[in-house]
Amino acid sequence: MLADLEELVRCESFSADHAAVARSAEVVAALGTRLLEAAPETIVIDGVTHLRWTFGRPRVLLLGHHDTVWPLGSLRSHPWSVENGVARGPGVLDMKAGLVQLFHALASLPSRSGVCVLVTGDEEVGSPTSRRLVEEAARRCAAAFVLEASADARGAVKIARKGTSRYEVVVHGRAAHAGGEPHKGINASVEAAHQVLAVAGIAATMADADAPDPVLGAATVTPTLLTSGSTRNTVPARASLWIDARVPTAAAQRRVDELVRGLTPVTPGARLEILGGAQRPPMQPDASADLFALAARVAEDLGQHPLRGAPAGGASDGNYTAATGCPTLDGLGAVGTGAHADTEHVDITQLIPRTRLLAELTTRTLNSP
Structure with a gap:
């Protein structure tokens, strides 16, 4: 598993570099083909490469991604390493170790009929x-x-x-010479400053209005x-402000959108x-409740530490699967911390x-009525 993980980590796959993602897809496809004894469909949409394996009529979806947030060249500053039970490297936790676990879990099953594997880019x-x-x-x-990856260093899903x-x-303003005719301009920077404060006001409104x-x-x-x-x-003619909103419910998402x-502009x-x-829509706890209960029983039967569940502020493709009505359990990948950061690592x-x-969770789900 470590050899497979090293191969994936050493093939950098920055999301914005479609050529790098395509090279990564080749490496992931080769790994999956070797372990699953089946080649995937390679699906390229708008230049982005995705992989899909389908075994019979699907009942269980195993979902992952092979792109990372790390720009090409990150291996020079964050080289692959294994030391004192910890693996490091760009994307090792998010989520190349999860892909290795996925393929090895399926390889251990006597039958993969009913499984769909989707690895996106x-x-x-x-x-x-x-x-x-x-x-x-x-x-x-x-x-x-x-x-x-898991929700914390103790492996919570x-x-x-x-x-x-x-x-x-x-913000659309109007340019003018800052020294000669500043009064003829409409300063987009000033207006953007007003909008930063207005967005802070939206945050306060959401905090006050909803429990x-x-x-x-x-x-x-x-x-x-x-x-x-x-x-x-030059008096700025254009400014751009980005807003990141995280919402616990669909109602909160709609309210943020309205606000x-x-x-409205302040500058004339x-x-x-x-x-x-x-x-991504919110993934509510009821989407995972039954699967989490099953996973907890599986962990107990395997003699593992009691499985814990935790909410996550970040989003994933699990938000999309849950929104379709498909029961979803997320965070089943590698245990570690530091995703997207210099401290990213996996507890090997x-x-x-x-x-x-x-593997056992998939087997029991496939065998359930």
Whole structure:
């Protein structure tokens, strides 16, 4: 398993680099073909490469992704290493170790009939080309197991996830010479500053208006990336403000959308353009309840530590599978911490136990009425 993991990590697969993702797909396909004794369908949509294995009539969906947030060249600063029971490298936790566990779990089964494996290439950027594939597969299955990393260093699985919405507020002003005729300009930077404060007001409104969800907590609305201007001596004609929203319920997601789209300019003559909107819907706890209970029994039967469940503020393709009505359990992948960060790592002592858990969980789900 470590040799397979090293091969995947050494093949960098930054989401924005479609050529790198295509090379990664070849490596993942070769690994899956060797272990599952079957080649996948290679599906390329808008330049992004996805892989799918289908064994008979699908009842269980095993879902993962092979793209990462790490730009090409990250191996130089974050090289592959295994030391003191810890594996490191770009994407090792999110989620190349989960893919290794997936393939080895299926390879251990006497029959894979009823399983669909979908490995996408754009999850880290919101699954714009793979969402349809994910939802179509989920609608045909009785359960979806998502091989994202565990919720914490103790291996908790993810029983709920917040939904996500992303917006870009484009401020249209008017350029003018900053020294000669500043009064003739409409300063997009000034207007953007007003909008940052307005978005902070939306966050406060959501916190005050709604009681926190008992599992997922309150909605968050955060101004993030801000850009403006063209040169140092020009009144800015354009600015752009990005907003990241995380919501516990569909109602909260709709309310955030109303408030963001209701933003109005303060600076005379400025104009706002609101782009984006809801992305992933929330994954509610009831989507995972029965599967989590089954997984907990499986862990106990295997003599493993009691399985814990925890909510997650981040989103995954599990949000999409749950929204189709397919029961979904997320976070069944590698145990570790530091995803997307310099500290990203995997506890290699948990690779085999997690693989056994997935194998038995898949078997029992396939054999259930």
